[in-house]
Amino acid sequence: AADMGQDLQQVLITEEEINQRLDEMAAQIDADYAGRDLLLVGVLKGAVYVMADLSRRLHRSVPMDWMAVSSYGSGTKSSGVVRILKDLDADVTGRHVLVVEDIIDSGLTLSWLLGNLSSRGAASVEIATLLRKPEAAKVEVDVKYVGFDIPTEFVVGYGLDYAERYRNLPFIGTLRPEVYGG
Ligand code: PRP
Numbered sequence: 001a002a003d004m005g006q007d008l009q010q011v012l013i014t015e016e017e018i019n020q021r022l023d024e025m026a027a028q029i030d031a032d033y034a035g036r037d038l039l040l041v042g043v044l045k046g047a048v049y050v051m052a053d054l055s056r057r058l059h060r061s062v063p064m065d066w067m068a069v070s071s072y073g074s075g076t077k078s079s080g081v082v083r084i085l086k087d088l089d090a091d092v093t094g095r096h097v098l099v100v101e102d103i104i105d106s107g108l109t110l111s112w113l114l115g116n117l118s119s120r121g122a123a124s125v126e127i128a129t130l131l132r133k134p135e136a137a138k139v140e141v142d143v144k145y146v147g148f149d150i151p152t153e154f155v156v157g158y159g160l161d162y163a164e165r166y167r168n169l170p171f172i173g174t175l176r177p178e179v180y181g182g
């Protein structure tokens, strides 16, 4: 529907809860990376909102770069096939990389990305994700900063899409089943 509100089933995490958690995550990142330069790597397109809101909470000037990889296609299931759609502009050799994600679902995207960035000679690679679905993990990924662990349910908003829509909802929510019916 043209009005996103009509397609919603439930709000899982409010805008206020997201903001509060991002404050805490940014403070932790500032402390952990004190005295070290940092490169933020956002994973397009879902991480756009987390990147914008998390980076603005850091008390340092920080370079940002972006990669686009694909694992979901246009549906709601991870395929396990990771393709690079846009590579980094930056050389990560010897740099401390913090990958910024909206969600870790099966973990396949991040596990592949960690291997990829490490093989390029990054000094360290850590992950900051707003959401994680622990029960959906197909591979274990070591994640340093997690906003919220959520149940294995399809969620949208704050960067997360269903068929490229609903990313601009300012909160995390679920969609009514009819929406998937087409
Ligand atoms: C989604 C999400 C994560 C990834 C998580 O991205 O934004 O990047 O899937 O899934 P996984 O842990 O099962 O690998 P998607 O591929 O849908 O692209 P998008 O960010 O452009 O929506």
Ligand code: MN
Pocket: 043, 044, 045, 046, 047
């Ligand atoms: Mn993504």
Ligand code: MG
Pocket: 046, 072, 160, 161
């Ligand atoms: Mg997606």
